[in-house]
Each structure stands twice: as C-alpha cells, then as structure tokens.
Amino acid sequence: MFSFFKKKSPPVEVPSPPVTPAPPLAQPVAVTTTPTPAPTSSPLPTQPEPAPATRQGWLGRLKAGLRKTGSSITTVFTGTRIDDDLYEELETALLLADTGVKATEHLLQDLKRRVKESKATEPSQVKTLLADAITDLLQPLQKPLTIGDHKPTVIMVAGVNGAGKTTSIGKLTKHLADEGLTVLLAAADTFRAAAKEQLAVWATRNTVEIISQQGGDPAAVSFDAVSAGRARGRDVVLVDTAGRLPTQTHLMEELKKIKRVVQKADGTAPHEVLLVIDGNTGQNALAQVKAFDDTLGLTGLIVTKLDGTAKGGVLCAIAREKPIPVYFIGVGEKLEDLETFNAREFAQALLS
16 A cells, blocks of 8 residues: 655654653654654655555456446547547537536647647557646646645535445544554534434544534534544544535535634644545536535545546636546545545546
C-alpha cells in the first residue's frame, strides 16, 4: 500500500555536539508507508513513489472501472484518417461522457494544436495526443491531502445521500489508522437512520474512537468531537455531516452552522472541507460542487463510483469550471478501491 498523503517532514536541525537533543515536540506528521528516515541534508521528495506492484493493481482496477466511459471515446480512433469527421465524432463522444461543453471545446482546440505541431498523420497518434491534453487539463486537480500542519487536523466531509460519503470516511479512516495516525470520528449525521451505526462499524473495525449522540444536534456533536480531539491529542478528527441536496436551503444552512461551531472549538478549523460526489451523476456532480463550494468553501473532492459509469468525463468539466483538488477517486466498494487521484493515470486509463 502506498501513501495517500503528502509527506510532511520536520525541519532539519543541527544539534550542538555537547548537548543531547531534547525529545521532539509535536509537529506535522509525515504520513508514509515506510518509517520516516532520520533527517539528512538531502531534501526528501514531496510525493514518494508508490510501490509498483500495488499501484499497478490499482491501475488495472481503474482501467476496468473507466472502460464504459472510455469505450465510446476510443472508438473514434479506429478509422484511418484525421479529418473533420473524426473531430465531430470525438466531440459527440466527449459530450456523451459528460465532459461538458466548455471542457470539450477546450480539449478539441488543444488537440488540434497538438496535432498540427506534431504533424501527426494517424488516428492512433491523435489518441495519444488527446491523453496528453486531458492530463494537462486535469493536472490542477492533482494535489495530495496534507496531514499534520495542525493537531488535530479537522476534516469536515459533506455530500448528498447515496454518494458514498460515510463509506469513504470509513475507508479514509482505515488508511489513516494504518499509517499510525490517531483518528477521532464525529457522527454528526444524526438524522439519517443507521448513519451513526454505520460509522460506528468503521470505528470498531479500525479501532478508533467515535463521538455521537442519538438524534442530537449535528453542530453540538461536531463541537464535542473537535474539543475531545484536542484534549486527547488526536492527529485527525473526521466529521461526518448529514447528506443533503444542494437545493435544500435550510439543510445547507445547517452545514454553515456546523462549520461555524467547529471554528469555535478550534479557531483554525476546519482545515479541510471535502465533498464526496457520485461519478454516476455526471453534470449534476458539477452542480453539486458549485453549490457546496458556495456554501462551505470546499478544499477537496472525493469522487466515488467511477466503475461502471459512462459519465467519468465529469472530472474534465470540474477541472475547466471549478478546479477544486480531487484527493481521492473510487472504483468499487473494497478498501483498496479508493486511491489518490493522478491526472496522467486517469487520462491513460480513460483511453486505454
């Protein structure tokens, strides 16, 4: 398993020879899959390379998950000529994949420029150039989740019902715990039936603590959890908020309240505000991103259920219209089916 998170290394200190260094104080946690080496004068990489075998297994699942989206696009390149018909077919395929009008126009213009500059003559070459264009478009979305600048790092997670929010929180908790980080869960989804119990299962499975109240006020639960996280010295507090549609104004206002109350418990929190979106919803997912960002000020996204959908192109639409970092993407229900987003891998898997 490779690291899900950006490596945060403590500053290099040069101790005086006669003085024994004091035990290190609390500082940003470096989340890696291997023990952090002793500080040296050599700079550490900001994103360590993952274990090849593990990543290759993930790439196989990603390609399989995006097959339904990519098949209609790759069919365009089975001809023998680069002409207007090819570009028209590609435009249709991209729109059907919910790439969106703006992103589709951008990709086609960029692709034509690349074809001209490279003097490509074969459709297969155009396919490779399209992968490059998609990679460049998606690159601003590729950003690791940083853990350790604050203790606890408070992560507030929102999303509509059915997007896979609580399950994604459980998977994220598992990986955090596996990295040796102490996690506290806040079951602030107090109104959905069995929401607390669902999160409690993950808490038990991962041997982490959970703060909950049956039918209590979500903001109060969040406040208690952040306060407890600080008092107990936990590394991360994950706040599971209630699922809601962005059109439900009164419920969206409740999200604002949760954020305000969290800030009262910790003036610097929340440090991350994540939105979980269902890849099957296509352009509606983009609408959700815009609405939740207006309400909460999103810092990152988790895109789930990309397996089996024909609408995986929505990430291109997000990149063009609302380029909020995509921390993780999911292509299944298993723990290993949630991984960090990589623009190049996604583009290649889409057109494989």
